[in-house]
Amino acid sequence: MAYRKLLAAGISGTALALSLTPQIALAQDSADTTAADANASETDDGAIVVTGFRASLASAVSTKKKADAVVESVSSEDIGKLPDNGIGESIARLPGISAQRNAGRANIISIRGFGPDFSTTTLNGREQTTTNDSRAVEFDQFPSEILAGVDVYKSSQANHTAGGLVGSINLRTIRPLDYGKRVFAVGARGTYVDQKLQPDSTDKGYRVYGTFVDQFVNDTIGVALAAAYSDEPYQTRDWNAWGYGGYGPDVYGMNGIKTWSESDSLKRLGLNGTVQLRASDALIVTLDGFYSHFVDRIDQRGFEMPFNCGGYCGADRIVSYTADERGLVTSATIQGTPVIENYASDRVADSYSFGGNIAWDNDTGLRAMLDVNWSRTKRTDDRLETTAGLRRGRNGADGKFIYPPTATVSYSLTNHGPEFVSNYDGASSALVLTDVEGWSGATNQAGYDKVRRSTDDLKAIRAEVEQDIGGFLKSVTVGVDHTYRTKSLTQDEAFLIPPGGADGAVIPSELLLTPINLDRGLGPILAYDPRTLVENGVLNFVANPYGASQAFDITENVWTPYVMGKIDAQLGENVLTGNFGVQAVHTSLTSQGAVNPTVKDGYWMILPSVNLALRTPFDMVIRFAASEQMMRPRMNQMNNIVSFGYDQQLKTYIGSGGNPLLRPYKAKALDLNVEKYFGGTGYVAVQLFWKHLDKYIDPSGIDFAYDYSPYPVPPGQVPATPIGVFNGPVNTKGGYIMGTEFAGTLPFEVISPSLDGFGLTGGLGITWTKATDYKGDSTAIPGYSKYVASLTAFYEKYGFNLRGSMRYRSGFLGDFALFSGGLDRQQVLAETIYDAQIGYDFQDGSALQGLSLYIQGQNLTDERSATVADVNGGAFPGAWLKYQAYGRRFVAGFTYKF
Template identity: 25%
Template sequence: MSGHGKVRLAAGWTALAWTLWARAQEVTPTVVVEGPRASLQAAQQVRREQLAIVDAVAADAIQALPDFSVTDALQRVTGVQVARDRGEGGAVAIRGLTQMSTTFNGREVFTAGSGRNLDFADVPAEMVAGIDVYKSGMAEQIEGGLGGAIDLRGRRPFDFAGRRLAGTARLVRDELAGHSQPQWSLLASERWRGAGAAEFGALLNLVHQRRAWREDQSSFGAPLPRTDLLAGRQVAAASSHTESSSAGRRERDAAAVTLQWRPAAGAEVYAEGRYERFRTRQDTYQIVLANGAGVLPGSVTLFPGTSDVSRVTWLRAPVSIFSFARDTVDRNRALALGGGWKLGALRLKADLSHSDSHNALYFAGPILAGQLDAVGVDLSGPQPVVTAAGEDLRDPSRLRLARVSYAARPYDGKLDALRLDAGYRMTGWLDELSVGVRAAARAAGNAPGLVTADAPVPGEPSLLAMPALAAAYPYPAFMPDGGRGLDHYLAGSLDLARDVAALRRQLGVTAPLPAAGPLGMWRIRERTTAAYLQARFHADPAALEGNAGLRAVRTREAVQGMQSLPSSGALAPIALTHAYLDYLPSLNLRLQLADAWYLRGAASKSLTRPNFDQLSPSLTLLSNSITPSANSGSAGNPALQPIRANNLDLALERYFGQSGAATLTLFHKRVTGFITNLSQAETHDGAVYQVSRPYNSNPALVRGAELGYQQTYDFLPGWLSGLGLQANYTLVDSATPNALLGADIPLPNLSRHSVNLVGIYQRAGWSGRVAYNWRSRFLSNVNNYVGLGVLPVYSEGYGWLDASVACKLSPGLTVALEGGNLLRTIRRANFGAETRPQSWWSNDRQLSVTLRYQFD
């Protein structure tokens, strides 16, 4: 397009945008809305009414797209980025920081592990009434959110005017896996009215999900300098190539029971119980090709203008074939009892809760070894092409049973908490004064510890000698969306992979499964006591509202583990305690500039405590009797301080119509105490060791801007009046020191740019959404590679497209067609340059038919 054409196009879009904006300012009559418009209105109301800076997602918006878990819904919130895990949303970050506070109905919740947060993938999307993402802090909120806080709002019976029966039935087909699986949910709620103002309500929410999945990954080892591939020239060639096909089933089961009782006006008592189980069953076939002993003459070519190998044919290449089961399970339970009382201007609240969580990993399977006469690797295209000569890997006589692998790792945790809050409404400029206390006792551990029990197979027999352990690669093709891989080979059978004792017996491994080493186990008990004071105020002439508060929290940690004593070869228990006190002030201001125009400002201090494995006191010492200066060791650090941040936010907001909003938010975070491993000299058992421990060291600067817009175009004529749009853009600039580079780098796994576009339609019983999520490339890690120095690993930017279309068959019955990952996105990573690829990932496209029902 010419420069004049671009100018005319920009002018046209500007004129259209101005017309839509002007029409949106016209007064429209109040109507009852539902579906997509109701979800936009609910999200707008949350942000507008809160004094803190908050973004929200309502249940209608979550259910309007094929979101399996809460993570899938979070990916479309301004300032939130998610990783991908087997085709679904994975780890969550707010403005680039994964350290956040996670709550359910305001109560702290978690998934057992080395970290502290809830894995949002544990919670099915149908279990929540909404999600609130707090970007600025308040004194009344539970501490722990360095980047922010995410509160999941569960349903309660008093949310409905009376009886409610609703649910879904869905059949999901995953194209790459080639299987269809059922999912369903049920919500049943009832209210009973007693004498006077007395009311009682009960709610039951059940969800069951099953989804087949498959993910293919093609990976290359770090590049190595070679002088034997091209005469007189040093080139860089990948050190290895790995192809993995993983498939299986994901299951989510969840249940929630809530009881509410209002014995009289102004009084309420509630009891809540929740249960979630999230299980991933995975079968993986993986082939690892090491570089061969030689290369085919004339087969080596380079990427133009580089020293990076683009094509090569290796001769006599060693091969390892891994077949393994890798299963994980999370189980979370929570109970809560509480109530609230309003006595005139006085408001009282109490909440007592218990939660516990278990997380486990199981990994086992046989390992084969062999050799390929020749293997060709071509990286010149958009995806790798890997070929092998002959039938080498389909001949069982050329493969031997080398090893059997096994690993198991448990985590457990529990939390008991009591919270008391009081508020008193005032007159004059001070609207309300609130105070509260919270006491919590949390425990975490990994007993009986990580067990790793890889064992050699006696004699490494040929696979031909044990034909029952032979299994062909089970899929029609590897990476079917492009490229080519090795998809015609024999692997080890997984029939006994989930019975490792029987597998070891069949392979002739007589050594019993070992117990975990005590040096790898830890147990931590943490007690926190917090108190806050918060005032809400206003100034009428300036149309100013706000709250200011201070939260004081004392943390005491008691950690237990084991330490080695090299002088005697014995182990001894070690137990340490550590305590610290933090003061966390916060200020939130909202100034009404004009009708529906708001300016917000927020300032706060926040913290996140170290991960549990970083606090472990367990100490491993390795002495060197020949060279004492080479004595080494490793341990956690119970003296770690929290990571702390000073936060500033400034937001400009414009609200129009029933659901329209345009927002601009600027943020600035200065973080201190990021944790990194350092090696320092320590004296133990009368000798000096270089011990590697985590320390608070690195600061970070995180700043950026968020743009948000949403509107329904009811004023347009005819069928166009059903259109609507949600759009947001986030810019995050971050910097933290890196010791390897001696310079600042961005925070890992943080994209500088991210965009969400959601097209909406609702009219005459039809509704639909098309959601596109895109994030720019991001730094994964930085490592030092032999011969090449320090190289970054980047994941390239990618987009993700989901969509749905629904038809209302009757007032209470809707049928929908839904699709996830419609573009079959290929994700890529490289060692700092496209000519040095690191990984490709291919995931399923998911298609589903959903029936939704609701009766009052």
């Protein structure tokens, strides 16, 4: 029984307080560290306080060990100091977890081979609204400096009501009464990117942040305040192919190309505050507030040219080509009409989150909790596109381009994508704003403007009561969660055309910028800011009423009553802990569109779960978890915007759009873990998991029995029956995901005292998956990588800290968000990212006590992000579809705590 009492207290010997876990003061055996550790200091009461990356790892290990569910954790090294530059990078280093980069930022997280649409993210346990059209949180909206840590739950339990087919991510902020002392910390850092692609952009940025924590009135009131502001540049060399088509019999080459220089200026203000009141020994009130103001300004300038587009741009554009034995064109010469493009994409988003919690515990075995929260994100996206060339394009009666080509471009495939030779002067003063390829017909569309505005609003209230029972069944919890969420979108669109019906508009010299040089041999191109054209009368703004028809409003009303029992039993020298329970989830959905009729739906889901942890006196934990899990569809997949018309070939209506009657993804899941802990700060683990997909969503399924009779009749021919063909998301059945994960943290002092300060931490995940599309065929799961690995080697002693990290993921099907709100799915190639950091923490007693300095290098090998095309039914190595290079980033900064 002595072991069990120590375990319950979190103590196995002399106390070791880990100061940098703001959520809770952890206690471990004094053997967890050594007295010689110069990164530890001794307090007045003799406790050893560990700081730095090693303490962050120890905190994460302790969280994993104590949890009843399958959990991976990241803890802050200190106030305002997560181990990585961003939240996404820190999460992506956890076992079985990977990231997809956006402009070089790791802000799209995959858990166990599933993309972000299969997991949820909460802030202090509360579901959050998002800055995109789906439910997936983009981690850019949360500054890392305001967080105390992150927990990733891979198994389900009944009192976690946010859902998640493969897991849920909980971001934690500081709880000031738990932190238990006063601290004021400030910091700043500068950023340098080693490529500057456009003259009006910058390769330098900065971040500043501050945190204040204190307790008042005999530690009955706690306050934690945090603020962070960043102005960060991102530079991307971006090349894209249109796809691959037939150059000849069984010969496939690029249909067209687009090469960009992209400069991204990201500015973000994040504010977070928590106030806690210990009203009595039995009652604690906690109030949280979070605000983020997010401005992302992207300038894209590039060269686009059709090569082969089914005869509409003329098959005679292909002058010559050579192909390999597979039929892939490896070099070609094309005659055509290039388009010089200057695009601007601006996003402004404001996110708010407020929560209140009342927790009551009268020490008689009865506890109660009431939690309310409100989250809202308002977002405006403005996508402005303009095109320039030597003349306006026109098509003849047969649809083919009738003017002779203006350029000859040759390409050769290499191991880093195609290289080009071009005779086109993309910076010529003769270029005018016009529809170079004649794509818009009579409109002469020299530009286009699309503005999308969305509001995501979520209100939730949760109440639960827990009663201690005693014996094998430690306690029983009964609760209910109610969530009311609405997501609405409006869309305004407009043509930008030359004034007076002219074929082209000359760009005033005062609006021109220094030409930019594209890589890959395409040379200099014209540069200007398209935001200035309409206001200066260069192009006219002509509204396109189509945009208004794309508006939607979706409402979810979800009730989740749940019951959960906790287990705590002595089995010989072992301790069995865990929980079991069930959720009953009722969802009512209303989907409204600007044109189509309102659709309402409702359904129940029953989700049982069990988590068991057998803890041995030899510091081993054996875990078993079983549950039914679900994840709701993307919000925009449930819109009732249906576009359709008469198909001459099928003699029926054919259309596409959303599907308000979609049901969530659902799976049965099993987990089995064996974990061995040693030294209080290290562990090794083998984790096995299996999920059977009971219900899946095919994003492009076809339902041949779709009834179009409720919708307004489109102009043109009318078929004999309103029953037609529909292309959109539909539910399917069948499939699985299974795999194994190896994880561990190894401080080398457990091997030899002479190696004190050195260590390794990391993991390897191997998964196998299968899902079924609407035809019953196997289909790839977005975000799935068979292999995911991470490794960090570190040294930390005498104030010095040094670490190098890598993370690897094998190829996967990536989701790339389109501005329309849809997704472009492409096969992403494997990638390995290397980062490093060196720093120094001034020691207690020195004149600069509390000051930490550090330098980081990120993406040190300038690893590309690349995709390949599906050519003739399979992914061809070397058939490049996208190739992006983000450059290396170097960060130097400090934190000062006093």
